[in-house]
Amino acid sequence: MANKLVDGLARVVGKDGVLCSEEDLAAYSYDGTFAEGRPALVVLPQTTEQVSRLVKFVADAGVRLVPRGMGSGLAAGSVPIAPGCVVVCFTRMNRILEIDPANSTVRAEAGVITADLQAEVEKHGLFYPPDPSSIRHSTIGGNIACNAGGPRCLKYGVTGNYVLGLTVVLADGRILQTGGKPIKDVTGYNLNALFTSSEGTLGLITEALLRLIARPRHARTALAEFLNLSDATRTVNAVLSAGVVPACLELMDQTAIVCIEEAMHLGLATDTEASLIVETDGADEETVLRDIETAARICRENGARTVRIARDEAERAGLWKARRSISPSLARKAPNKLGEDITVPRDAIPEIVRRLREISARHGLPIVIFGHAGDGNLHPNILFDKRRQEEWAKVERMVEEVFDAALALGGTLSGEHGVGVLKRPYLERALGPVSVEIQRRIKQALDPGNILNPGKMFPDIQTE
Numbered sequence: 001m002a003n004k005l006v007d008g009l010a011r012v013v014g015k016d017g018v019l020c021s022e023e024d025l026a027a028y029s030y031d032g033t034f035a036e037g038r039p040a041l042v043v044l045p046q047t048t049e050q051v052s053r054l055v056k057f058v059a060d061a062g063v064r065l066v067p068r069g070m071g072s073g074l075a076a077g078s079v080p081i082a083p084g085c086v087v088v089c090f091t092r093m094n095r096i097l098e099i100d101p102a103n104s105t106v107r108a109e110a111g112v113i114t115a116d117l118q119a120e121v122e123k124h125g126l127f128y129p130p131d132p133s134s135i136r137h138s139t140i141g142g143n144i145a146c147n148a149g150g151p152r153c154l155k156y157g158v159t160g161n162y163v164l165g166l167t168v169v170l171a172d173g174r175i176l177q178t179g180g181k182p183i184k185d186v187t188g189y190n191l192n193a194l195f196t197s198s199e200g201t202l203g204l205i206t207e208a209l210l211r212l213i214a215r216p217r218h219a220r221t222a223l224a225e226f227l228n229l230s231d232a233t234r235t236v237n238a239v240l241s242a243g244v245v246p247a248c249l250e251l252m253d254q255t256a257i258v259c260i261e262e263a264m265h266l267g268l269a270t271d272t273e274a275s276l277i278v279e280t281d282g283a284d285e286e287t288v289l290r291d292i293e294t295a296a297r298i299c300r301e302n303g304a305r306t307v308r309i310a311r312d313e314a315e316r317a318g319l320w321k322a323r324r325s326i327s328p329s330l331a332r333k334a335p336n337k338l339g340e341d342i343t344v345p346r347d348a349i350p351e352i353v354r355r356l357r358e359i360s361a362r363h364g365l366p367i368v369i370f371g372h373a374g375d376g377n378l379h380p381n382i383l384f385d386k387r388r389q390e391e392w393a394k395v396e397r398m399v400e401e402v403f404d405a406a407l408a409l410g411g412t413l414s415g416e417h418g419v420g421v422l423k424r425p426y427l428e429r430a431l432g433p434v435s436v437e438i439q440r441r442i443k444q445a446l447d448p449g450n451i452l453n454p455g456k457m458f459p460d461i462q463t464e
Contacts, residue, residue, distance in 0.1 A: 005041070005058075005063065006018055006020060006041065008057050008061075012045075012050055012057060013044060013054060017045065018041060019041065019043075020041050020042075025038050025041075028042045028080075028087045029079070030079060031071045032074045033073070033074055033339075033422065035076035035079045035422070036079065037080045037082075038080070039080040039087040040063075040083075042086070042089055043086060043087070044090075044091065044092045045093065046093060047093070048093075048206040049175075052175050055451075058451070059172065059173065059449065062449075063451070064450070065085065065086055065451055065452055065453070066454075067087075067204050067452075067453060068088065068090070069111060069138065069139030070137050072142065073142065074339050075146070075199075075341075075419060075421065076421035077146065077199045077420035077453070077456055078200070079420075079421065081455045091111045091139070094113070094116075095108070096108045096109075096112055096116075096117060096120055097207070099120065099126070101124050101125075101126065104211065104214075105164060105209055105211060105212060106121050106210050107208070107209045108208055109141075109207050110139060110205050111140075111141060113140075114128075114134075114143055118135070125214065125215050126213070126214065127215035127216065129155075129156035129213065130143060130149065130153075130156070130162060131150035132149060132150040133151075133324050133327065140210070141206070143159045144160075144163060144166070144208055145196075145418070146197065146418035147197040149377065149415055151279075151372055153372060154246060154375045155248075156247070160192075160196040160197065162210045163192045163196050165179030165181075165208070166192055166196075167208075169203060170446065170447075171447040171449065176191070176203065181209065199420060200456070201447065201453045201456055202446045216247075216282050217283050218285040219280065219281035219288065219316070220291075221292070221316040222279075222295060222296050222307055222308060222309045224278065224296065224306070224308075225304060226275065226305065228273055229357075230353070231274075231303030231304070232274035232303075233251070233349045233350040233373065234350055235299055235302040235303070237346055237349070238301075239295050242294060242295075244291045244294050244295050246279055246291070246295060247279045247281045248278070248279040249278055249279075250374075251276055251373035252274065253369040255333065255368045256329075257269070257272065257274075257275060259332050260322050260325050260329045263329040268322060269306070276299065276304075277319055277323055278295045280292045280295065327339065327381070330368060333366065334384055335385050335387070336384050337381045338381065338399065338422075339417075340379065340380050340402055341377070341379055341414045341416060341417040342402060343412050343414070344406055344410065345376055345411065346376045348376070348409040349373055349376060352378065352406060355405040355409075356369055356380050356402065359405070360398075363397065363398050364394070365383060365384050365391065367398070368381040368383065376415075377415035382395050382398055382399070382402075400426070403426045413427070419457045420456055421455065421456060424456070424457055436458075443458055
């Protein structure tokens with residue numbers, strides 16, 4: 001990279017805010033997937049004004065930018081796949097700027113770790129519900145860019161349901177402020193929604209104003225173990241049809257359970273085909289207990305061999321430790337995994353599970369099935385060895401069949417991971433040509449030079 005560009009960026013963010021050693025560039029060349037792409041430089045701004053200045057500088061130089069938080073994404077959205085990209089990493093913009101209990105809001109910079117934000121607002125008796133599995137290392141900016149979800153989405157909704165306002169640096173360096181603290185605001189287009197889920201292709205999110213709610217005072221969690229996976233999937237709708245709205249309703253299949261138990265020795269039954277983790281919460285302890293007991297009864301009536309309600313916080317924490325450990329524990333079965341993120345209508349869960357098992361059997365590679373069964377968002381993980389060319393060829397065919405199965409059942413490609421690189425070949429199949437064309441036009445209107453996260457979502461857009 002030319003010294004002129006390095007010097008110019010150093011004048012904006014300081015010398016220690018520009019990384020260009022081979023070791024540093026390697027550290028920013030990948031995310032939570034197996035995709036890789038080495039950046040030309042990495043810059044670490046500390047303020048929105050610095051981001052604005054560096055965008056203006058690189059735009060004049062014809063350089064493209066890839067925004068990045070902690071690199072925990074699962075669609076290669078923050079991987080600099082286009083040559084010569086500069087990664088803009090927001091981890092130094094990690095301040096919580098304001099907690100406003102009277103209006104139940106928090107204002108935070110994009111680089112704040114999600115779990116840190118939750119812990120701070122809970123000191124005020126408030127609650128930020130979105131809880132992606134990467135909660136301890138993903139950032140608020142990345143969560144908004146991908147509209148992250150998590151187990152609590154069933155009751156509380158996804159990240160986008162909590163975005164009240166954004167500070168966004170546009171492709172020409174201008175700073176856009178959207179939304180605000182009013183509870184009701186229908187003035188003009190909903191720009192909060194436009195930039196949420198945009199994966200850094202329309203602007204660089206630097207700050208967010210987020211809605212908070214009262215912290216639930218009580219929670220109860222149960223583990224239901226099923227000898228038959230189809231019984232577990234049918235139970236999901238049975239629980240919800242009974243009028244119980246759990247905070248979480250999570251599914252784990254046998255392979256996931258075995259991997260967790262081998263890694264962590266938590267006492268999970270490995271001879272069962274599936275388990276459901278059900279959690280109820282709320283302000284009234286009696287209601288919370290009644291709901292978890294109702295859910296437990298329905299699980300038994302629908303084939304659960306055992307149902308165990310956690311007796312205390314330690315047992316409850318152990319169940320959630322198991323659920324959040326699925327993804328890393330799968331490394332015990334294969335060196336590589338492709339973690340997908342399909343969503344189907346809830347009544348289609350039994351059928352999509354059946355089709356996923358058929359795809360696995362047909363190609364001879366394991367598909368581990370787990371995820372947020374309560375809202376139809378499943379994470380089929382294909383296990384394989386990328387060093388074996390024949391296995392990678394199978395994976396490519398299997399991914400297409402997984403997406404086709406989800407779409408055929410009225411589902412979609414992603415519930416919380418985004419499109420990034422890995423799902424872009426299937427975007428038009430999911431949305432249709434008119435929707436994709438409209439989205440392309442929005443991208444071209446806001447970023448005519450295609451300098452923001454090029455190659456993501458719409459790889460055929462060319463720089464003018």
